[in-house]
Amino acid sequence: MAQALKFRQAPSPLKASCHQCSLSNLCLPLAIQDNDLDSLEDIVQQGRIYNRGEHIFDQSTQFRSCFAVKSGSIKTSIITESGEEQVTGFFMPGELVGLDSMSGEAYACTAKALERTSVCEFPVEKLEELTGKLPDLQHHIYHLMSQEIQNGHQLAMLLSKNTAEERIASLLLSLSSRFQRRRMSPTNFSLPMARNDIANFLGLAVETVSRVFTRFQNQGIIRARGREVELLDVEALQLVTREFSRQGCQQ
Amino acid sequence: MAQALKFRQAPSPLKASCHQCSLSNLCLPLAIQDNDLDSLEDIVQQGRIYNRGEHIFDQSTQFRSCFAVKSGSIKTSIITESGEEQVTGFFMPGELVGLDSMSGEAYACTAKALERTSVCEFPVEKLEELTGKLPDLQHHIYHLMSQEIQNGHQLAMLLSKNTAEERIASLLLSLSSRFQRRRMSPTNFSLPMARNDIANFLGLAVETVSRVFTRFQNQGIIRARGREVELLDVEALQLVTREFSRQGCQQ
DNA sequence: CGTCCAAATTGATGCAAGTCAAATGCTACT
């Protein structure tokens, strides 16, 4: 079975092994038959490891590849002409980064490692070629992209209709369920991103994020020390996210 | 060549003629070679005509098709469990509606005709099958979907960082350029949507939208009477959209 | 181990936009 191969320290680009990967139930392999997995492995490149703060790719540079997070986490953001930043997403292991750039020659956003992060790289030409051959993979890519469109709509709703508390509760619950799907504790995790990133993503000021965290803490809903977070009362959090809607109903 | 077949008035579903369509430079045909156009025509169905307010499809019903707007215009929105509506987009002739639903079995949103509207229908199974055969078409669908993801990010930015005036100026300019691409006046058009829809889409109260319209009018930037709008000073509008960013720079 | 700088917290104040309320203008329908 050549198990040892996984551990050799050969120079990259190394061919990644989707067969061996523990994320195969989250990542692209979940979409395709075992016997087609080889053709996916053929086009994947083992990306290098990025330290916190390093860029995986930069907005406006030539679009070459999508990246799957293998370990660690990534934040994407767009920068306006005037230098304003807007965080557009956070990506965890198994998630695919770069789908928003499939429209053009250049990356539509910048991707930055939030911690020590490793990725797998899928060159677009090869990926497009392969999706032409594997209908299941094509379908899955459509699925992922439309999912991302829907995420955008949900975010728009959050931004335009919900209070600071509701936005933050939503984010915490989203992170929670994503940790859970990765077999990590849904109630006890460490936030990969800074308060600043949370604020920017949710359209709030950092101060507001900080205040809401302490308010939640005082109410006994969460316990937070720096980036370490413990969700003490998930139901209460869910209640917060629906608070607004419930009032809307009562009218 | 059986030219005559294209003009018969047979009962629908009628095969649409992309060859004859005046939107072929905006719609899906723009992506594919002339000799492949036939295979696209093979899967397109001439949709029926919808009156203002009629639904093209409904959220949570079985996802069957994407629709290209032929004439008129469409608004899409999502409805929460509590009945809250969030307008997610406006679609003009040549634009493709339903891409956000390619992830699942059900439509992710509801599409409603804003005026008398005709559409062409692309059944998904057939569309996916065809994109597997025509790399150019596949590429174009990826393009459209990633474009929509980017639109979502732009909207998120608008909602989280910009004032009411900036949001409305942006919308007016967006509509303007989309009218222009359709060979209609970029400065003199009639809004297909109600103030309410604008407000909802931009995360504002109707009253605020109304006030901003009159403010712009008093400043001589636009002239608005009901849904009829004339952009008197496009540069001033562009300035408004950048106002925020410019202040950000000065800091 | 102490120093330095960025991140996070806490408090005080102001304002943009929401909400409530009422008048006016449209449009569709009989």
Added chain:
DNA sequence: AGTAGCATTTGACTTGCATCAATTTGGACG
């Protein structure tokens, strides 16, 4: 043509969050 029922506008008032300012905490590094 007349009326009913929305859509839009305008005004008065309220408020959630941003902004400004000042500490406090924490992590990186010599």
